[in-house]
Structure formats: structure tokens, C-alpha cells
Amino acid sequence: PHPPPPPPPGGAAAPPPHGDIGIGELVSCVALALFLIGPLSEFSWVNAELAQGRASADRVAGVLGARPAVTAVPPAGRETAARRVPVEGRLRLRDLTYGPLDAVDIDIDAGETVGVVAVNPADAVALLHCLGRRADPERGAVELDGRALTTLDLAEARRAILVAEHDADLFEGTLLENVVAVGPAEGRGAVTSAAAMSASGTDEVARSLPDGVDTAVTARGRSLSGGQRQRVALARALAADAPVLVVHEPSTAVDAVTETRMAAGIKAVRSGRTTVLVTNSPALLAVTDRVVLLRDGRVAASGVHGHLAGTHADYRTAVLA
Template sequence: MSNPDPRAGRLLLRRTVLTERRSLILASALQIGHQAGEAAVPLLIGVIIDRAVGTGDTGALFLWLGVLLATFAFLSTSGRFGIRVGIGASVEATRKLRVEVARRALDSRGNSEGQLPGATVSIATGDVRILTAVLYQLVQGLAAAVGAMVAAAVLLSVSVPLGGLILVGTPLLLLAVRAISSPIEHRSAAQREQAARAAGVATDLVRGVRVIKGLRAERAGSARYRQISRVAMDASVHSARTEAGFSAAVIALNGGFLALVALLGGHLAVNGDITVGQLVSAVGLAQFLLEPLGTFGTVIAVVASGRASATRVAALLDAPPAVTGGSSRPSSALGGLSLEDVHGPGLEGVSLEVKPGELLGILTTSPEAGTTLRRYLGRELDPVQGSLHLDGLRLSDLEPEALREVVLVCPHEPDLFTGTLAGNVLAGSPAGAALDRVLAAANADQVAETLPDGLESAVAERGRSLSGGQRQRVALARALLRDPSVLVLHDPTTAVDTVTESSIATGLRELRAGRTTVLITSSPALLAGADRVVLVHDGTIAAEGPHTRLMAEHDLYSGTVLA
């Protein structure tokens, strides 16, 4: 993702907050009530000591104990519902943003940034979660600020010297804790990095387990994982020791600070400047202040991370489409294609006519030219120069989604999905489609026969449970079952053997009779079955004609095919 704009991230973060403002206001009010109740507890305990315990007044004791219990009930209820509403707002914002990201990722006009699927998933999951975590932290930060102000006002009303010590000393204490937490951050980062490496190696080994077994490299794989996991374990132990030392240091600092508060408070109490109850209240409020002041650091860190993630999310959402314009729908489905002086990566002015119902083979001496043709025909990109037409209409004038209802383009590496073999073949196909004929034409029926449950056999993520040739045949069957007016296949049989490839070529020709089919391939079997073959060399058409004649008369063509 190139040069994301931080301002766009801030605007997205602000928009997300404003979208959930009603829930956030309610959550903030409830959490403020919780913090105010927490701050009132030490004060009430001091009042009970001074007005009930110190005087021996039983009635006053029960009265103030009732007030204390009511305060606990109020702060508990406010806190519980405040957390529920605040987290609910964050979850709802997460859902909305993920839907928005998914809608942008699935936009038929594509994304000019060329975002990889893994990066898009990372943004939709990790970055959106970090961004929306800001909402709940803003609620916590506002409540902590109000709680700190209430506690500070109470402390100063009890004793100016004691309140001043606590208000000055608490931030200094937090700064000290922050300073000694730096080693934890560095060592924790190192530990996470080593753990991620170990997980990456483990994933690598699991994905390549068949290759490892085929090479008899089980011991080498085990030794590799053992080494990296040992390093990860050492980093984890080192990080745990640092965290233990940090916890001990924090306990010591807190204890020393509270001892200092108790010493000053005791001195003031002995001199009669404050009562015993006020001393207890001051110590309790000092301890309470550590929580809201500590919350500020968390809020700052989360907001900083949220802004960075918001920038990434905004860059994805605001990325311009790969193709622009086009709102018409194809007026017919004859399947006639034409290219007029088309330029692009690997193409330097290609002009070509494909008649309706023709089976055309395209052989390119440059892989880049084949990929560009495939992307132009599927309108993943528009040509740098020149134009493409479908039945006389410019492809750039057609709405991409409407175009793809007529023109189906299958890439060289098609994706299969978790589910069954039948589910992958039938995906997106009309009901009552001729499944048996299609499976036979693509030789996918042989794939089903080799699996234990036939068409109901499970297919792993991205078809990893199948071989490369099996995946290609299943994907080809899926494309044939759609029976589009125009079918563009890019190297559909590179992973199958020659005999199977010849069978597929025959089945493809029979099944697609009367329908326009474009084969971008170097397969001799597929090219031999084509009505006509076009050779693209150095970005232009160098020859065209039947496969047999070109093999006999054109050295560049025959050399490219045989290579």
C-alpha cells in the first residue's frame, strides 16, 4: 500500500466514533458513575470511622454502612452496564467496518493498489479490531479523568499538604513505573517475534509435509523446528523473568509511596490537623488514583495504535478502483470479441477479431503478454491504449459485473474453497446444469473416482488436499458448468499429463461448440483443437492460422510450442 494518508485515518477514526456516539455517551455516563462511586468509597469509610466508630454511635454506623452498600451497588451496576454498552459499541463498529472492507475488497471494479488477499484479511481483522478498540478506551479515558478530578477535589478538601503530596507524587510514581517498563516492552517484542518465527516454521512444515516425506527429510524438518522453538522458549523465559522483576519493583514503589503517605498522614493526625478517618480516606484515595492515572497511559497507547491502523483501513477503503467508468450492460450474448491497437505490459499494438462461436488459441512468447490479455478481457484492468469490444460494445463502457455474466475469465491458478468436491464444481452454477457431461469434458470425473467419497469428498483450504492437476480439472469443470457466452482460459492444463490433456482438449471442443472460447496457452493438445491460433511475439501478432500449418511453416511458433 503506497503512501497512506494519516489525515484519512484520522477522519475515519472520527467517523467511526461519531457513528457510535449514542452508545459511547451512554457508556461514558455509566463509567463516570462507576469511577465517581469508586472515589466515594474511601471518603465514606473515613466518614464511618469519624462519625460512627469513633463516637460509638450505633445508629450512625448502620446509616453510613447503608450508604456505603448503596454506593457499592451503584458503582457495580454502573460499571457492569458501562462495560457492556462500551464493548457493544466497539463490537458494532467492528462489524460495520469489516462489512465495509469486505464490500470494498469484493468491488467488481477492483483495487488499483493491487492489495494481496492476505494483506486485505490482515486489515479486515487486525487493523479494524485495533481501530475500534479506541472507542472503548475513549470511554475509559473520559471516566478516568472525571474520577481523578473527583478524587483530587476530595483530597484537597481533606488536607492541602496531604492532597498535594498525593497529586504530585502519583504522576511521578507512574513515570517511574513507565521508565522501568521499557525492558519489558523490548523483551516482550523479541519474545513475540521469536514465537511468530516458530509458528511460521511450523506452518511451513505442515504445509509441506508431503514434500518432506517424499524427500525423506523428516529429521531435518524436526531439527529445524526444534532449533527455532528452543530460541522462542528462551525468549519467553527471559521475558517472564523480566516481567516478574517488574512486578516486584512496582510493588516496592507502591509500598514505599503509600508508606510515605501514611507517614505524613500519621504526622498530621498526631498533630490534630486531620482526623483518623480523614487519614484513612486520604490513603484510600491515593491508592484509587493509581488506576485512573494508569488508564491514561493505556488510552494514549491504544489511540496511537488505532490511528495507525485507521490509516491502513482508510487507504484500502479510499483506494481508487482499477477500472473506471462503464454502466451499460451487454445488449446481446453472441460472443464476438475484438481488440483494436491494444497496448499494455507485454503488448505493443495488438489488433484481433474473434468470431462468435470460435475456439481461438493464443500463444504468447512472453508470459506477461498472456497475463495482460487475460486481465484486459476480464476487465480487471483497462488497456493503456486501444480498446476491446464485445459484440460491438466497448468493454470500458460496460459495467464490470454485467460483463462478467457474459465473459468468464479463469486465471492460471484458480482458487478452490473448503467444502466438498461437488460444492466447488457447482459454485455459482445454475440449477439443473449438466454436471456429468462437464465432469467428463474436464476429466474431473476421474478426480472424483480416485477420492474415497467421490464428489462428496472433502476439499481442504485452497484445494491443498488435491494435486495441482486435480485442482486444475476441478476448476475447469466449474468454469464449463457456468456455460458463459465467452470463456477465457489461461493455461488451464499445465499440471496434467499429455494423455489427460488431449482428452480435455477433445471434451472442451465438443462441449463449447457454438460458444466463443479463448485459450491463452502453449499446450500443443489445446492449440491443435483450436479453430485458429494467434502467435503474439514482441507485443504484436507475428502469425496466425491453424496449429498444424504454423507448426510446419513457422519456426518461432514451433520452437515456442516445443519449448
């Protein structure tokens, strides 16, 4: 090997070999890299926000451009609806056909409490959509006091028939604010918030919370358990005091003792008002005046809960199994 070259005149240090850097250059590179972290992070954040914004804009445009699920009432019909007398609560399903439902006929008198048991959960969902006028039937009609819902103003129909679905959400606010969020129907208000909370078992929920009815509830009720959310949602539906109340499985997340109390509370608070309980709960069905069994989209049986449980195998399987 060749000997290393002699040092340059004057004792100056030899330049570093090719490919190496000095301390100053290293410090400059590290400083530049640290400086670029901020701008590059901003670029990545902007791209993520842009992608999310475009996806959200597509969804918003899809909602705004969607065709209405139900037909609007002509102006003449709206004027007639505005002059209507107070709702009596007579409900009739006449040859109702929608989705899995096929020619369903059910008559419910004003002030009657009727249970509906669906062997297929899809039948219950389709029934709720028609009663809440989230969809118009393919054939037949849902009639309120002798008038088809399709002839009523949409807001008027939904004020008259309140559908409290199983997956109802709570809102950010206090417990009491969630209970009185809907407010009583016009001209009514016989059910106080205290009575609704007692009937649904929400008073027990309030006693278990640090600030009682003034306890803050997070969005969608995530600060409460599933059973607590169900009781608060039922209290809200009862406090609305609608002429016709349709409740879907309000007690699936509570214990048997609480469920029995809720059933008795619904029966007491809704006395004299039309109530439809869409449920497979024996405790709730036991307080109804009669029960209708839906199987394969049709009415398979109708009668008192105790009689059907003892004589009808399909009913017994759906409710007691």
C-alpha cells in the first residue's frame, strides 16, 4: 500500500476523505431536517382533511339529492289537516303491504293498548316505517281516525303518531332535558316529566347519578349504561303524551324486575290513549288488551296474551323461547 500523503505545508489539517462530512455540516443537515418536519406534517394533515372533506361532501350531496321517501301532501290536503279536530287515536291497517308485510289488516280502537309480536324482526321494522310514515306502503294504507296517513301533512301525522324506536338516541345535555326534549303534544300535557320518569324507571336512574336529574349526559347517551339509556328514552316518549304511541322493544337491556315495573308504568300512564307495543317481551305483552302475531308478513293470530301463550305454538316460541 502507498504511504499516506504528507501533511500540507503550514501544518493545516487534511481535508476529510470523499463521502464524509464535518461537524458543522452534520449540524446543518439535522437542523434542516427538524425544520422540514413541520411543513411536511402540515402537508400530510391537509391531504387527510381533503380526503375526508371530499368523502363527506359526497355523502351530503347524496342526502340533498335523494328523492323523498314519502310523497308530499297537496296544499288543499295541508289546509284540511290544519283544521282537523283533536286526534281520537283510532288506528287501522288496511291491506298494508310494504317490504315483508303482505296484506296486513289490524284494527285498533281509540285508547286501546295492543301488542304486536313479529316472528321475523324485519316485519316489525317495516311496520314501524309505515306507522311513522318513514315510508309509504306499496299497497293498502295506514288510517288514523278514518283518514289515510298519506293524506295528512307529514308533521301533523308524526305529531299524532309518535314512533319510539328501539335504537333511539339521547342528546348532550342534562337527564331532565332529554326527558322533556320532545314536549307534550298540542292541547295535551297530562303526563308530567315526573310521572313519565316514574313510569319508565328513570327516577331510579336519576337517584344513582351524582347530580340527579341535572346530571350531564354526553352525546348519544354514552355516559349511561344500555338499560339507563332505554329508560330515559322511554320516559321521553311517555312525556310527549302523543295521541298514538308506538314503542319498539323498550326493555331489552333491563332486568326482569325493572321490566315489570316499566310495563305497569306504561299501562298506567297511557290509560285512555292508544298505545302499540311492538315487542316479544312477556312482561309488556301481559299488560296489553290484546296481541297480534305477525308471521311471514301476515297476521297469524290475535287474542289475549295468556290465551295465545297457552294455545299457539308459534306465539309461544316467539315470546317464551
